Amino acid sequence: xxxxxxxxxxxxxxxxxxxxxxxxxxxxxxxxxxxxxxxxxxxxxxxxxxxxxxxxxxxxxxxxxxxxxxxxxxxxxxxxxxxxxxxxxxxxxxxxxxxxxxxxxxxxxxxxxxxxxxxxxxxxxxxxxxxxxxxxxxxxxxxxxxxxxxxxxxxxxxxxxxxxxxxxxxxxxxxxxxxxxxxxxxxxxxxxxxxxxxxxxxxxxxxxxxxxxxxxxxxxxxxxxxxxxxxxxxxxxxxxxxxxxxxxxxxxxxxxxxxxxxxxxxxxxxxxxxxxxxxxxxxxxxxxxxxxxxxxxxxxxxxxxxxxxxxxxxxxxxxxxxxxxxxxxxxxxxxxxxxxxxxxxxxxxxxxxxxxxxxxxxxxxxxxxxxxxxxxxxxxxxxxxxxxxxxxxxxxxxxxxxxxxxxxxxxxxxxxxxxxxxxxxxxxxxxxxxxxxxxxxxxxxxxxxxxxxxxxxxxxxxxxxxxxxxxxxxxxxxxxxxxxxxxxxxxxxxxxxxxxxxxxxxxxxxxxxxxxxxxxxxxxxxxxxxxxxxxxxxxxxxxxxxxxxxxxxxxxxxxxxxxxxxxxxxxxxxxxxxxxxxxxxxxxxxxxxxxxxxxxxxxxxxxxxxxxxxxxxxxxxxxxxxxxxxxxxxxxxxxxxxxxxxxxxxxxxxxxxxxxxxxxxxxxxxxxxxxxxxxxxxxxxxxxxxxxxxxxxxxxxxxxxx
Amino acid sequence: xxxxxxxxxxxxxxxxxxxxxxxxxxxxxxxxxxxxxxxxxxxxxxxxxxxxxxxxxxxxxxxxxxxxxxxxxx
Numbered sequence: 047x048x049x050x051x052x053x054x055x056x057x058x059x060x061x062x063x064x065x066x067x068x069x070x071x072x073x074x075x076x077x078x079x080x081x082x083x084x085x086x087x088x089x090x091x092x093x094x095x096x097x098x099x100x101x102x103x104x105x106x107x108x109x110x111x112x113x114x115x116x117x118x119x120x121x122x123x124x125x126x127x128x129x130x131x132x133x134x135x136x137x138x139x140x141x142x143x144x145x146x147x148x149x150x151x152x153x154x155x156x157x158x159x160x161x162x163x164x165x166x167x168x169x170x171x172x173x174x175x176x177x178x179x180x181x182x183x184x185x186x187x188x189x190x191x192x193x194x195x196x197x198x199x200x201x202x203x204x205x206x207x208x209x210x211x212x213x214x215x216x217x218x219x220x221x222x223x224x225x226x227x228x229x230x231x232x233x234x235x236x237x238x239x240x241x242x243x244x245x246x247x248x249x250x251x252x253x254x255x256x257x258x259x260x261x262x263x264x265x266x267x268x269x270x271x272x273x274x275x276x277x278x279x280x281x282x283x284x285x286x287x288x289x290x291x292x293x294x295x296x297x298x299x300x301x302x303x304x305x306x307x308x309x310x311x312x313x314x315x316x317x318x319x320x321x322x323x324x325x326x327x328x329x330x331x332x333x334x335x336x337x338x339x340x341x342x343x344x345x346x347x348x349x350x351x352x353x354x355x356x357x358x359x360x361x362x363x364x365x366x367x368x369x370x371x372x373x374x375x376x377x378x379x380x381x382x383x384x385x386x387x388x389x390x391x392x393x394x395x396x397x398x399x400x401x402x403x404x405x406x407x408x409x410x411x412x413x414x415x416x417x418x419x420x421x422x423x424x425x426x427x428x429x430x431x432x433x434x435x436x437x438x439x440x441x442x443x444x445x446x447x448x449x450x451x452x453x454x455x456x457x458x459x460x461x462x463x464x465x466x467x468x469x470x471x472x473x474x475x476x477x478x479x480x481x482x483x484x485x486x487x488x489x490x491x492x493x494x495x496x497x498x499x500x501x502x503x504x505x506x507x508x509x510x511x512x513x514x515x516x517x518x519x520x521x522x523x524x525x526x527x528x529x530x531x532x533x534x535x536x537x538x539x540x541x542x543x544x545x546x547x548x549x550x551x552x553x554x555x556x557x558x559x560x561x562x563x564x565x566x567x568x569x570x571x572x573x574x575x576x577x578x579x580x581x582x583x584x585x586x587x588x589x590x591x592x593x594x595x596x597x598x599x600x601x602x603x604x605x606x607x608x609x610x611x612x613x614x615x616x617x618x619x620x621x622x623x624x625x626x627x628x629x630x631x632x633x634x635x636x637x638x639x640x641x642x643x644x645x646x647x648x649x650x651x652x653x654x655x656x657x658x659x660x661x662x663x664x665x666x667x668x669x670x671x672x673x674x675x676x677x678x679x680x681x682x683x684x685x686x687x688x689x690x691x692x693x694x695x696x697x698x699x700x701x702x703x704x705x706x707x708x709x710x711x712x713x714x715x716x717x718x719x720x721x722x723x724x725x726x727x728x729x730x731x732x733x734x735x736x737x738x739x740x741x742x743x744x745x746x747x748x749x750x751x752x
Numbered sequence: 753x754x755x756x757x758x759x760x761x762x763x764x765x766x767x768x769x770x771x772x773x774x775x776x777x778x779x780x781x782x783x784x785x786x787x788x789x790x791x792x793x794x795x796x797x798x799x800x801x802x803x804x805x806x807x808x809x810x811x812x813x814x815x816x817x818x819x820x821x822x823x824x825x826x
Contacts, residue, residue, distance in 0.1 A: 122782035127775065154809035157784040185809075296781050297788075321811070325795075325804075334798040423813045427799035430815070436802075529802045529815035530779050 061144070062221050063111025069175075070134060070165060071149030072158050073120030074534035076177045078102060078414075080149055080207035081117045082543045084217070089543075091550035094119075099130055099457075100547070108217055116143075122157070124164050124254065125263045128460045136266040138168060139251055145223050146172045147216070152182035152189055152204070153535070155307035156300075162198070163299050163306075166226035167254035173223045174202040175216055180209070181535065184320070188313035197306055199227030208540060228306075229253070232298045235287060236260065239280040246273050260284065261292040321416070321535040328420050338424045341417060345408040346447055349401065350478070351661035355654035356400035362650040364393035369638025379578050383571065385635055391567030394617060395560045398450065398710060399552055405444065405451045406548035414539035418458070419531060426529050432516040435459060435527045438468045442511060445475025446504070449707060450555065453714040464527060466723065467518040469715055471511035473707035473731055476504050479619040483702050486622055490683045491695040499696075503703050510704060510734065559713035563616065566709040570613040574627075581628055586612065600701065600736070600743050601694030611701070617708050629685040692750050697743035704735035756791060756805070756814075756822035764792045765824040772821040784810050785822065 085104030426436030590609030
């Protein structure tokens with residue numbers, strides 16, 4: 047790509063070596079796919095410092111030398127309407143890159159070129175990557191990239207990034223990057239004002255800044271008061287002359303973008319696209335709802351079918367390690383600390399990894415394929431009841447799988463208040479860990495209606511969550527949320543990128559929450575084992591005793607039931623294990639020979655691999671909706687049956703459903719919203735749980751008696 | 753006066769003005785919903801709200817209340 051026309055526009059030839067290059071483009075233009083195609087295995091996924099916005103970076107080795115490539119978040123324009131757009135504008139203005147690669151969707155020229163024209167006002171060397179040429183062709187569009195190149199005065203490279211086509215040409219074109227010659231011409235009065243203001247601003251992007259100030263936008267730069275006063279004066283002058291600068295600027299840009307698009311689009315024979323055909327079913331008035339639910343169910347089945355064998359494998363590793371530790375010449379208390387505290391804690395942390403990884407994989411797939419936006423479209427009406435945008439449905443429904451990724455999934459919401467109130471509602475969604483507790487209690491106290499009781503608990507959790515989001519929205523004096531969003535075309539995600547993103551998110555969780563989870567496990571171990579000896583005289587039993595007066599109004603008095611709520615903070619399924627230990631006594635950890643242990647590890651590894659492979663056909667099989675059939679009452683079930691009545695059992699289940707989020711979820715809330723909000727979440731949910739459990743207990747007493 | 757909210761499906765119309773709060777107006781403009789362009793309602797969601805509109809090559813979900821502020825030419 048020579049770009050002979052660029053010479054006049056560019057003041058200097060672009061120095062490629064050592065350059066900092068950014069990719070900028072509208073959302074859903076395949077920027078992520080492009081950077082992956084360029085970088086291959088050198089792609090690094092992380093977060094923008096101090097934010098929760100994902101950041102992709104790569105170092106590219108080119109013939110001219112090494113360059114650094116950073117992907118800026120998708121933006122429709124540089125006057126931000128979302129946190130992502132604000133970040134992009136900030137980066138471009140405060141920390142101007144050496145070169146901008148503007149990624150343009152070839153199948154949606156007009157709207158994409160609107161951003162291109164805005165970028166042209168930044169005064170930075172640019173290259174246009176005309177991506178998704180295959181989709182444009184499928185739409186029946188014929189494009190003339192050379193015509194666009196002539197108009198803009200920068201290299202324009204046609205690409206199909208998903209197939210790696212055109213990436214070489216793009217890299218070569220970097221050397222010919224130029225400051226765009228094309229500038230939008232605004233109405234005279236506006237042009238004069240912009241010129242006067244721009245002269246006063248000492249910045250390469252002075253033209254863009256002047257226009258933004260005239261339009262009344264906040265700009266992400268510290269400007270001196272004199273310049274701001276001049277901007278206000280000029281703006282007032284224009285308004286007095288009957289000119290709305292904001293509308294006039296938008297209008298001029300769109301008109302120019304329209305002409306540019308018309309000049310580039312040499313032929314259009316509109317055809318029915320894949321998106322049209324798929325949406326006919328996915329958004330069908332009658333079938334849309336069921337297809338949506340089926341899609342969500344499939345995502346869950348995928349996550350649990352694939353992660354369960356690996357969680358089991360980690361469990362075996364833990365057991366074998368604990369078995370080996372018994373050979374160490376140490377006192378029993380030290381052995382228990384190593385085996386139950388340390389190995390148990392690290393095991394708990396690591397066992398989150400498979401669930402999170404596969405859930406993130408499913409989420410990334412739904413997101414990049416375009417399905418997520420459709421789900422939000424269908425659920426929007428329901429979410430409007432809670433004053434939330436349709437997208438809020440995604441974190442809430444994810445909460446049924448695991449609250450941790452659900453908290454992180456609140457990032458898909460644009461307003462911070464929405465993110466926060468959804469994150470506070472997420473822990474009320476009954477995650478799979480709580481199901482273990484429910485099935486145990488339901489089988490003991492409501493053997494005939496076990497499934498109904500468990501179902502009712504799920505519904506209760508959801509209702510409390512939505513109500514909570516609504517109330518918090520009201521309290522915050524929240525303006526009505528917006529349902530406005532783009533429905534992007536359906537696309538097959540690039541597997542490698544999706545896997546990398548899922549792994550980066552899982553890793554960042556392990557790094558951020560690993561410490562707190564480990565500490566919580568060690569703390570519970572201390573409670574259970576100090577002073578050494580009988581559990582009944584431990585700190586644990588004493589702490590449970592302190593709780594007793596608080597829980598008397600709920601009909602729960604047995605210290606063993608109350609105590610089990612404490613380790614439930616680590617993970618809710620631990621409640622069952624702790625109950626078993628306190629009612630039936632702990633089973634001593636058996637020492638394990640080295641070879642015997644190794645054999646167990648290998649056997650479980652093999653079994654996990656087989657089960658994972660076997661999960662592929664199971665994925666499309668019929669889902670098992672019925673809960674597992676109850677076995678003959680175990681010793682634990684008998685002990686529980688004797689310890690409390692059905693009304694108190696219901697109260698206990700409701701309390702376990704709603705009380706404090708597990709430590710991993712608290713850590714996730716802390717990472718996303720800060721320490722104070724994590725504390726608020728714990729206190730808030732403890733109070734809500736107690737109040738509802740009390741209500742249910744009184745109702746059940748009146749109804750069931752005792 | 754015709755409003756986008758009441759436009760029947762698959763009948764193209766031209767936008768005359770945006771009567772919306774400043775943040776909503778900015779979001780609409782960012783997505784390409786602006787005076788002078790042709791808009792078409794593709795479908796309404798299974799529960800009746802929101803609706804899907806096509807502006808140029810972009811498909812957009814918009815709530816009834818938001819579409820009520822989009823005025824159409826007669």
